Amino acid sequence: MTTRRFSLTLLILIFSGCATYAGLNYDQLFGQPEVRERTVPPSSPEADVFLTKVKPIIDNRCVVCHACYDAPCQLKLSSVDGIDRGASKELVYQGTRLTASQPTRLFEDAQTTAEWRELGFFPVLNEREQSLAGNLDAGLVARMLTQKARHPLPETDQLEGFDFSIAREQVCPTIEEYDAYEAEYPLWGMPYGMPAITNSEYQTLISWLGSGAKMNAPLPLTEEEQAGG
Template sequence: MTIKRFSLTLLILIFSGCATYAGLNYDQLFGKPEVRERTVPVSSPESDFFLSEVKPIIDNRCVVCHACYDAPCQLKLSSVDGIDRGSSKELVYQGTRLTASQPTRLFEDAQTTAEWRKLGFFPVLNEREQSLSGNLDAGLVARMLTQKARHPLPETDQLEGFDFSIDRTQVCPTIEEYDAYEADYPLWGMPYGMPGITNTEYQTLISWLGNGAKMNAPLPLTDEEQSLVNEYEKLLNHDDLKNQLTARYIYEHLYLAHLYFSEVETERRFFTIIRSTTPPGKAVDRIVTRRPYDAPGIDRVYYRLVPVRSTIVDKTHMPFALNMPR
C-alpha cells in the first residue's frame, strides 16, 4: 500500500469514527430516540399557547415553503402531523427515476409518526430525553433557528450562496449530521435565504420547543358542522347503483378540492372528500391508492367528508361550496 493510499484510508477512518462518535454522543447525553406523544387536549394551556402564539409564527414565516407535497426535505410545517412526522432525504419528484417510489402523502400513506419513521422520515423535534437541554440541543428546528440567530443574512444588495431553483440539490441533515451542516453552511439557518424572525418570535418558538413542543389535538366539529357532514354523507352513500356511480363521479372530480358549507355563518372550515371502507356513522377508514380512481380492493366504497387539518395555502387551495341549491 502506498503512503498516499494509506493516508487517504486513515483519513476516512478518522472522519467516519468522528461521525459515529457524534451519533453516539446524542444517545449518551440524552438517551435513545423514541417517538413522543406531543398532542394535548384542545382545552389545555399548552394547546392554547400553540394555537395562539406558535402557530401564527409558523403560518406566517414557514409554510410558504413547507406546505406542499414536495416541500424541501418533505418537511411539512402546515399541520401538527407534518411537524411531528419530520423530514426525509428522498425527493418526491425525480425525473430520472425508472421505477415507482413509495408515496409519502401526509394523512394517507402512514397514519402515525412511528409508521413514518419506518418509511425513512427522521424527526425535526427532539425525540430523546424530554428536558430543556435535550429539546434544544437535540432538536433540528431549535438548532436551525439558533443558527439563524447567530448567523443572520449579510446586509447586501445581492444575496449569494443560496439556490432557490426547483431542481436544486437538497441538503437534509439529521441531528447527528447537524454540526457538519452548520460548519459547511453557516448562513443556512431557518428561515432559509430569508430575513430572520424577530427576537420575540424566536423566544416564543424556543420556549415552545424547550417545553416539549406540545401541539393541539384535532379540533372538534361544531354541532352544526357535524349535522351538515351527516347530511351530505347520507346523500353520497345511498345503496342504489345510480347513486353510487354519481358519488364516484363527484369524488373523482372533487378529491383535490377544499369543500366548505357556504350556508354556515360561523368561521369557515374546509373538508375533503375521501373513500372509506366504513359507512357514515362509523370511524373513517381511508382507502389509500396511488391514484384516486385505482381499484379500492373492496366491493363497497363509502364517500366521507373529513376536516382539513393543515393550514390553507393559496397554491393548493381549490375551494368548492356545498349548499342545498347546488
C-alpha cells in the same frame, strides 16, 4: 445594546455551547430516541400557547416553503401531523428515477409518527430525553433557528446567493449530522434564504421547543361542519 438584544445574545451563546457539547454523542447524553406523544387537549394551556403564539409564527414565516407535497426535505409545517412526522432525504420528484417510489402522502400513506419512522422520515423535534437541554440541543428545528440567529443576514425580502429552484440539490441533515451541516453551511439556518425571525418570535419558538413542543389534538368540528355546511 438593549436588554432584549442582550438577553437573546446570551441565550444564543449558552445554547451554542450546549449544542457543541451535545453533538459528541446524543445517545449517551440524552438516551435513545423514541416517538413522543406531543398532542394535548385543545382546551389545555399548552394547546393555547401553540395555537395563539407558536402557530401564527409558523404560518407567517415557515409554511410558505414547508406546506406543499414537494416541500424541502418533505418537511410539512402546516399541520401538527406534518411537524411530528419530520423530514426525509428522499426527493418527491426525481426526473432520473426509472421505477416507482413509495408515496409519502401525509394522512394517506402512514397514519402514525412511528409508521413514518419506518418509512425513513426522521424527527425535527427532539425524541430523546424530554429535558430543556435535550429538547434544544437534540432538536433540529431548535438548532436551525439558533444557527440563523447567529447569522441573521440582511433584512431583505429574499437573500441573494441561495438556490430556490425545484431542481436544486437538497441537504437534509439528521440531528446526528447537524454539526457537520452547520460547519459547512453556516448561513443555511431557518428560515432558509430569508431574513431571520424577530427576537420575540425566536424566544417564543425556543420556549415552546424547550418545553417539549406540545401541540393541540384535532379540534372538534363546529356545528356547521358537523351539519356539512
